[in-house]
Amino acid sequence: MKFAAPLKSNSTKIMLLGSGELGKEVIIEAQRLGIETIAVDSYNNAPAHLVANRAYTINMKNKEEILDVIRKEKPDYILPEVEAINIQALFEAEKEGFHVIPNAEAVNKTMNRKNIREFAAETLNLPTSAYKFVKSLDELEIAAREIGFPCVIKPVMSSSGHGQSIARNESDLVESWELAKEARGDASELIVEEFITFDYEITMLTARNETQTVFCEPIGHIQKNGDYIFSWQPMEMTEIAKEKAKKIAKTVTDGLGGRGIFGVELFIRGDEVYFSEVSPRPHDTGMVTMITQSQSEFALHVRAVLGLPLDYIDYGCGASAAYKAKADTFNPVIEVDDSVFTKDSFIRVFGKPQSHEGRRMAVALTFDKSSSKNALDKAKELIKKFSDY
Ligand SMILES: Nc1ncnc2c1ncn2[C@@H]1O[C@H](COP(=O)(O)OP(=O)(O)OP(=O)(O)O)[C@@H](O)[C@H]1O
Ligand SMILES: NCC(=O)N[C@@H]1O[C@H](COP(=O)([O-])[O-])[C@@H](O)[C@H]1O
Numbered sequence: 001m002k003f004a005a006p007l008k009s010n011s012t013k014i015m016l017l018g019s020g021e022l023g024k025e026v027i028i029e030a031q032r033l034g035i036e037t038i039a040v041d042s043y044n045n046a047p048a049h050l051v052a053n054r055a056y057t058i059n060m061k062n063k064e065e066i067l068d069v070i071r072k073e074k075p076d077y078i079l080p081e082v083e084a085i086n087i088q089a090l091f092e093a094e095k096e097g098f099h100v101i102p103n104a105e106a107v108n109k110t111m112n113r114k115n116i117r118e119f120a121a122e123t124l125n126l127p128t129s130a131y132k133f134v135k136s137l138d139e140l141e142i143a144a145r146e147i148g149f150p151c152v153i154k155p156v157m158s159s160s161g162h163g164q165s166i167a168r169n170e171s172d173l174v175e176s177w178e179l180a181k182e183a184r185g186d187a188s189e190l191i192v193e194e195f196i197t198f199d200y201e202i203t204m205l206t207a208r209n210e211t212q213t214v215f216c217e218p219i220g221h222i223q224k225n226g227d228y229i230f231s232w233q234p235m236e237m238t239e240i241a242k243e244k245a246k247k248i249a250k251t252v253t254d255g256l257g258g259r260g261i262f263g264v265e266l267f268i269r270g271d272e273v274y275f276s277e278v279s280p281r282p283h284d285t286g287m288v289t290m291i292t293q294s295q296s297e298f299a300l301h302v303r304a305v306l307g308l309p310l311d312y313i314d315y316g317c318g319a320s321a322a323y324k325a326k327a328d329t330f331n332p333v334i335e336v337d338d339s340v341f342t343k344d345s346f347i348r349v350f351g352k353p354q355s356h357e358g359r360r361m362a363v364a365l366t367f368d369k370s371s372s373k374n375a376l377d378k379a380k381e382l383i384k385k386f387s388d389y
């Protein structure tokens with residue numbers, strides 16, 4: 001593998017479609033290898049825009065705008081970083097010979113809950129919650145009655161919990177129907193899922209290239225309103241559950257194919273493991289790997305994209321706590337106490353140009369030699385010291 005200085009005509013070039021906090025770390029890892037980096041998103045000064053060689057702001061749902069930027073830049077690799085991307089543009093780019101990570105069909109399947117759920121449950125026969133798809137309030141009422149209460153209602157395309165709700169009884173359904181319209185993506189169809197009373201949930205980060213599949217230690221996490229707030233690694237699991245989790249992760253990532261890291265989301269009850277969903281890219285709960293692994297999920301993603309070896313070592317236990325804005329402002333400032341800067345922690349401020357209540361703006365990462373629980377306690381302590389205005 002040869003690495004040139006970025007911007008030389010022979011350097012490898014990657015393009016990110018979506019330029020949030022996860023993409024920012026991918027760009028930094030790529031830059032470290034002398035790769036030329038292009039960051040694309042739908043708003044100016046997105047986190048990855050701030051660190052890439054070039055930045056574009058386009059309508060990511062517009063096929064021609066995406067194709068224009070791809071044809072202009074001619075990247076070696078196109079890395080989708082968000083779900084809401086015009087998928088036809090990716091299919092077209094692939095047809096023109098561009099390399100989409102992991103591949104356009106995998107992006108198509110995973111960006112839409114209907115595609116991935118049917119693929120996982122019906123084609124791959126993986127265990128999942130019971131589910132139904134609906135297109136109207138009437139259909140929602142019928143489906144929810146069949147699935148039973150409580151049930152989880154989500155737009156077929158969305159992320160970070162946008163448009164998602166739990167209906168506890170029939171009278172919640174109108175509100176769930178209305179709330180789904182807040183989807184970041186597509187709420188023309190909804191999935192109604194059986195509520196799984198899991199003991200815990202994990203992300204199984206799985207990196208693959210043509211010759212290797214590598215799992216990271218399971219990442220436990222806590223979600224609030226469909227969005228993660230704390231994660232830790234490793235999550236202690238029974239051997240049986242861990243092996244099942246790896247098997248599901250291998251089946252689904254092999255099924256999707258291509259190169260890159262995947263975040264396989266699983267619910268665990270006893271030794272039962274349910275597949276929930278999968279991101280064909282780094283996962284927010286996986287930010288903890290920046291402090292626990294010699295190669296973070298972002299470094300592994302870049303290595304996988306380049307077809308490089310995927311081995312890494314675990315340094316110990318770690319945790320992450322997401323910092324969410326409390327205020328809406330066009331000039332967000334995050335304030336932290338100096339005591340946040342301890343020897344076993346660091347913070348990452350994403351640099352988002354605008355905050356709204358609940359938007360993830362930064363993360364605190366902590367390390368502990370002996371236990372994830374200690375690391376998590378430390379992360380909870382640190383995040384209390386953040387504020388914004
Ligand atoms: N069927 C279910 N039963 C119980 N809890 C659920 C179910 N579906 C989702 N959840 C809870 O809601 C969280 C978010 O759901 P999901 O991952 O489907 O949404 P998302 O918007 O894609 O989130 P993200 O983009 O952050 O991964 C899950 O991590 C889990 O805590
Ligand atoms: N769960 C998916 C996820 O965490 N995605 C990450 O959040 C960004 C969007 O943030 P924003 O909503 O603050 O713009 C995305 O660009 C990606 O980095």
Ligand SMILES: [Mg+2]
Pocket residue numbers: 265277
């Ligand atoms: Mg999820």
